[in-house]
Amino acid sequence: MMPSEQPKEIFLKDYLPLDFKIDSVDLTFELNASETLVTNRMKFVRQSESTLLKLDGEHLELLSVEKDGKELKPSDYQLSAHALVLNCPEESFELVVRTKVDPESNTRLEGLYRSSGNYCTQCEAEGFRNITYYLDRPDCLSYFTTKIIAYPHENKVLLSNGNLVEFGDLEDGRHFATWEDPHKKPCYLFALVAGNLEVVEDHFETKDGRRVDLRLYVQAKNLDKCDHAMASLKKSMKWDEDRFGLIYDLDVYMIVAVDDFNMGAMENKGLNVFNSKFVLAKPETATDVDFEGIESVIAHEYFHNWTGNRVTCRDWFQLTLKEGLTVFRDQEFTADMLSPAVKRIEDVKRLRSVQFPEDAGPMSHPIQPQSYIEMNNFYTMTVYEKGAEVVRLYQTLLGKDGFRKGMVLYFNRFDGQAVTVEDFRNAMADANQRDLSQMHQWYIQSGTPKVTISKHYDSESKTLSLTFDQTVNGKHHHPLLIPVVFNVLSADSSQQGKELLFSVDEADKVRCYPADAGWLFEFSELSETLVLHNIEQDGYLSLFRGFSAPVLVDYECTKDELVALACYDSDSFVRWESIQTLALENLVDNVEVAGNGLPMHLSDAYVKALEANLLDESLDLALKSLAITLPDESYLLETLSNKGLLIDTDSVVAVYDYMKKSIAESFESVLRALYEKMGQPEVYHYGKEAIASRMLKNRCLNYLAKLHEQEELVYRQFSLQSNMTDVFAALDAMKPYNTNQKEASLADFYNQWQTDDLVLDKWFMLQASDQSDKAVEQVKRLVEHPDFHYTNPNRVRSVLGVFGRLNMRGFHHVSGEGYEFLASEVLKLDKINPQVAARIVAPFTQWKLYDMKRQTMMKAQLERLMNSSQLSKDVFEIVSKSLNK
The missing domain is CATH 2.60.40.1840 (Aminopeptidase N, middle-beta domain)
Structure with missing residues (x-):
C-alpha cells in the first residue's frame, strides 16, 4: 500500500507571494564523489508580517546553520525530510547553511549528481532543494556567486553560471574557480559542471558589436561530433537578433554534453547542460532526424535566455509561459532553416500522435494546470506543444509584425521579473490595441x-x-x-x-x-x-x-472533395491533411472488417490520391514522402476511440501490415523508380534538398521491403554504409524479416558501434520496436544485455519507452505478458529514477481505449502499481489519476 502520508496536491489558487526575498546567494562547493560539502550564504529581506521562514530541502545532511554570525542549535529550528523552518523576526539578516550531499549515489539525476566521472546539476523544476536549503520556487530571484573547489586531476574544468571572475590553486593541492552571474535568477536556473572535459571553442559577433565566446564541453572521444551543434548555436543567435531583436547578454555561452540526463537539455543561464543526444552528431553516427533535433534543441535552449531566463515564471503553473513560447520560437527557427511546409506538418503529426491522446486521457490538463502533485509530471506535450500552438494563435491573429510588437512590449515591461501567462497576453493585447481576454480560455480549459x-x-x-x-x-x-x-x-x-x-x-x-x-x-x-x-x-x-x-475538425467532406484537395490544394498542410484523411478512413474501414473476419481493401479514392502525389513531379520531395506515409498508429487509435470503438490491437497491427504491403504491390514500379532516382549521394550534406531526397528514398524503401522480391534492395543499402540515415532506414525496413541476413546485419551494427552509446541506443530501439511474435521475449533479453543500464535514461527510453509506445504487438500481446513485464520494470525504475519511471508508465494511462480483455489486464497492472509500497509521487500521480482515485 501507499505510505500513510499521501502526496499533497498543490493548487494555483493557493499561490501567495514570498514572505522573504533573497537578495544574494554565495555558494561554495567542495567536490567529493560521495561527500560534497555545500556552504550557502544568503542575504534575506523580510517582505511580510510573517516571521516564519521555511526553506525547502530534500536528501540533504544538515551540518550547521548560522544566522548573522551566530551558530544555531537544533532547538532553534525545525528540521523535517522536506524543509528547514526558522523563526526570523529580523527585517534583514544573513543565513549560512552548510550541507553534505552524495553525488555518486544520486541516480534520480536531480540536484547535484555524478555522470561518467563528471559532476553535473539539474535543478528544474525542484532540484535545487537537493543541493541546499532554499526558497525553491521560481519567483525568488537572486544574484548568485559560485565558488567550486576540487582536485585538478579529477576536475580540470570547473563551470557555473555567469562570468568567470577568479580562479587559481590552493595550498592543499586543490584548485578553484569563482563564477558571478550579473543577472538575477531563480534557483532552477543554477548550474554547476566539473570534470575532465575537453572544449571546442568559437565566437559570435553580436549585432551591437560585442564578442561572445562560445564553448562546447564534451568527453575527449566526442570532439569530432561538435561541428553541427556549434553551427546551430551561431545560426540561432543570429536568427533571434534578426527576427526579434534579441541579443545575448553575457561574455560567454557554454554548452556541456552529459550522457545521463532526464531531459533533452536545460537552459541554465550561460551554462546549458544537454543530453548528449542533442549535441553530438556526424553523418556516420547520426540520422537526419538527429541533426534536425540538435539544431532545434540548441536553438530552443538559447532562445530561453530571453523567454525563460530574462523573463521567467512566477510559479510552475505558468510553465507554458516559457516552454510554449520557446517551442513556438524554435519551430519558427527550424522552419526558416529548412522547410516551413514540412516543419508545420511534422509538428502537427507529433501533436496529434502524442498530445491529442494526452488531452483525451486521465492525465488531461490545460496548458496552465490548476493543480499538481509532482511538478515533473507536467513537462508534457500539452504544456509544450499545445502551448506552442496557443502562442501561434497570437501570431495568426495579429500577424508577424503585430506579434513582434507584442514581444517587444513584453520584454520592455517584464525584463528581470517573474510573471504570468496573463502578463504575456496583456502585452500582446496592449501592443496591438486589441481585446484578447478570450484567449485565456485556451489556457484554463483542457481537452482538444x-x-x-x-x-x-x-x-x-x-x-x-x-x-x-x-x-x-x-x-x-x-x-x-x-x-x-x-x-x-x-x-x-x-x-x-x-x-x-x-x-x-x-x-x-x-x-x-x-x-x-x-x-x-x-x-x-x-x-x-x-x-x-x-x-x-x-x-x-x-x-x-x-x-x-489545434482542433479536431468535423466536416462531411466527399471523397471527390478530399481527392481534389489532396491533389491540387496550394496549401501544403491541407493537401497532406486530405490524403491523410483518406488514409485514415481506409484504415478505420479495414479495422472494422478485419475484426469481423472480412477481407480488407485499398479504397479507390485513396489509391487515386496516392497515385497523383507519387507521379506529381512538381511536388517537393519531402512533402511527397509525407503524403504517402500512413497516419501514425496512435492517431488511428485516437480516431477509433472518438468513434466510440474499443480497440483490438491485433486487428490494428494486421491492418497496417495489409495497407503497407498493398501500397507496395500497387505501386511497386513507381516506388522502385523513385528510389533509384534519389540515388546514393557521395558526400553527406545536411540541407533541405538532401534531407528531402533521403526522406523520400527511405520511405520508398520501407514500402518495397514488404515485397519478398525486393529484400535484397534493403540489404544492399545497409551494406553501402553511406550514412547513418540510410543505414538506420535499412535496418528499420528489415524488422519484419526472419532471416540469418537480418541477424547478421544487426550483429555487424552492434560490433561496429558498441562503444558509441548514442548509436547503441538505436540498436536497442530497433529491437524493442520489432513487432515480431516473440517481441516480449526479445525485450526481456534486451534488459538483461550487458549494455543495458537502468541508471541511463536514454538507454531506458530506447528499450522500455519504445516497447510501451511503439510495439503494439508486443506490449498489447493478448497473453498480458507485455503489461506484466512493463509494470515490473516501472517498479524497478521507480526506486532508481522516479522521473523516468513516470514516463515509462504512461502507456497504461490509455487502458480504457482497448477491448475488455485488455482493459482488465491493464487495469490489474495499474492496481498492482498502486498497491506497491513507497511509490514515488511521480508514479503515484499518474497511476492514481489513471484509476480515477
Whole structure:
C-alpha cells in the first residue's frame, strides 16, 4: 500500500507571494564523489508580517546553520525530510547553511549528481532543494556567486553560471574557480559542471558589436561530433537578433554534453547542460532526424535566455509561459532553416500522435494546470506543444509584425521579473490595441476542441453559408477564440485548385478578412454562421490552412472533395491533411472488417490520391514522402476511440501490415523508380534538398521491403554504409524479416558501434520496436544485455519507452505478458529514477481505449502499481489519476 502520508496536491489558487526575498546567494562547493560539502550564504529581506521562514530541502545532511554570525542549535529550528523552518523576526539578516550531499549515489539525476566521472546539476523544476536549503520556487530571484573547489586531476574544468571572475590553486593541492552571474535568477536556473572535459571553442559577433565566446564541453572521444551543434548555436543567435531583436547578454555561452540526463537539455543561464543526444552528431553516427533535433534543441535552449531566463515564471503553473513560447520560437527557427511546409506538418503529426491522446486521457490538463502533485509530471506535450500552438494563435491573429510588437512590449515591461501567462497576453493585447481576454480560455480549459462545420450553397443568391460549432469532449464550454484560415476551391474538374472569389458583409469584415494563407475567420462563439457572397459555385472547402488552430475538425467532406484537395490544394498542410484523411478512413474501414473476419481493401479514392502525389513531379520531395506515409498508429487509435470503438490491437497491427504491403504491390514500379532516382549521394550534406531526397528514398524503401522480391534492395543499402540515415532506414525496413541476413546485419551494427552509446541506443530501439511474435521475449533479453543500464535514461527510453509506445504487438500481446513485464520494470525504475519511471508508465494511462480483455489486464497492472509500497509521487500521480482515485 501507499505510505500513510499521501502526496499533497498543490493548487494555483493557493499561490501567495514570498514572505522573504533573497537578495544574494554565495555558494561554495567542495567536490567529493560521495561527500560534497555545500556552504550557502544568503542575504534575506523580510517582505511580510510573517516571521516564519521555511526553506525547502530534500536528501540533504544538515551540518550547521548560522544566522548573522551566530551558530544555531537544533532547538532553534525545525528540521523535517522536506524543509528547514526558522523563526526570523529580523527585517534583514544573513543565513549560512552548510550541507553534505552524495553525488555518486544520486541516480534520480536531480540536484547535484555524478555522470561518467563528471559532476553535473539539474535543478528544474525542484532540484535545487537537493543541493541546499532554499526558497525553491521560481519567483525568488537572486544574484548568485559560485565558488567550486576540487582536485585538478579529477576536475580540470570547473563551470557555473555567469562570468568567470577568479580562479587559481590552493595550498592543499586543490584548485578553484569563482563564477558571478550579473543577472538575477531563480534557483532552477543554477548550474554547476566539473570534470575532465575537453572544449571546442568559437565566437559570435553580436549585432551591437560585442564578442561572445562560445564553448562546447564534451568527453575527449566526442570532439569530432561538435561541428553541427556549434553551427546551430551561431545560426540561432543570429536568427533571434534578426527576427526579434534579441541579443545575448553575457561574455560567454557554454554548452556541456552529459550522457545521463532526464531531459533533452536545460537552459541554465550561460551554462546549458544537454543530453548528449542533442549535441553530438556526424553523418556516420547520426540520422537526419538527429541533426534536425540538435539544431532545434540548441536553438530552443538559447532562445530561453530571453523567454525563460530574462523573463521567467512566477510559479510552475505558468510553465507554458516559457516552454510554449520557446517551442513556438524554435519551430519558427527550424522552419526558416529548412522547410516551413514540412516543419508545420511534422509538428502537427507529433501533436496529434502524442498530445491529442494526452488531452483525451486521465492525465488531461490545460496548458496552465490548476493543480499538481509532482511538478515533473507536467513537462508534457500539452504544456509544450499545445502551448506552442496557443502562442501561434497570437501570431495568426495579429500577424508577424503585430506579434513582434507584442514581444517587444513584453520584454520592455517584464525584463528581470517573474510573471504570468496573463502578463504575456496583456502585452500582446496592449501592443496591438486589441481585446484578447478570450484567449485565456485556451489556457484554463483542457481537452482538444472540436469544430463542426456545415455548409449550404444557394445558387440563386450566389451565397455560401458556413455554420461553425465548437465543443470540447462532446460538451459545450466557454467559447474559444479560434482562428479559421480557409479558402474555397473550384469543384469544376477543368479548374482544379482554382481559388474562388467571394465577399463578406460589411459587418463581418472585422471577423473575416484576407490573410497571408487565405481568408481568416475569427470564430469566437459556440455557434456562428458566416455568409460568403458573390460566389459563382458550391466549391470545395480548404479548411484550417496551415493548421491555423489545434482542433479536431468535423466536416462531411466527399471523397471527390478530399481527392481534389489532396491533389491540387496550394496549401501544403491541407493537401497532406486530405490524403491523410483518406488514409485514415481506409484504415478505420479495414479495422472494422478485419475484426469481423472480412477481407480488407485499398479504397479507390485513396489509391487515386496516392497515385497523383507519387507521379506529381512538381511536388517537393519531402512533402511527397509525407503524403504517402500512413497516419501514425496512435492517431488511428485516437480516431477509433472518438468513434466510440474499443480497440483490438491485433486487428490494428494486421491492418497496417495489409495497407503497407498493398501500397507496395500497387505501386511497386513507381516506388522502385523513385528510389533509384534519389540515388546514393557521395558526400553527406545536411540541407533541405538532401534531407528531402533521403526522406523520400527511405520511405520508398520501407514500402518495397514488404515485397519478398525486393529484400535484397534493403540489404544492399545497409551494406553501402553511406550514412547513418540510410543505414538506420535499412535496418528499420528489415524488422519484419526472419532471416540469418537480418541477424547478421544487426550483429555487424552492434560490433561496429558498441562503444558509441548514442548509436547503441538505436540498436536497442530497433529491437524493442520489432513487432515480431516473440517481441516480449526479445525485450526481456534486451534488459538483461550487458549494455543495458537502468541508471541511463536514454538507454531506458530506447528499450522500455519504445516497447510501451511503439510495439503494439508486443506490449498489447493478448497473453498480458507485455503489461506484466512493463509494470515490473516501472517498479524497478521507480526506486532508481522516479522521473523516468513516470514516463515509462504512461502507456497504461490509455487502458480504457482497448477491448475488455485488455482493459482488465491493464487495469490489474495499474492496481498492482498502486498497491506497491513507497511509490514515488511521480508514479503515484499518474497511476492514481489513471484509476480515477
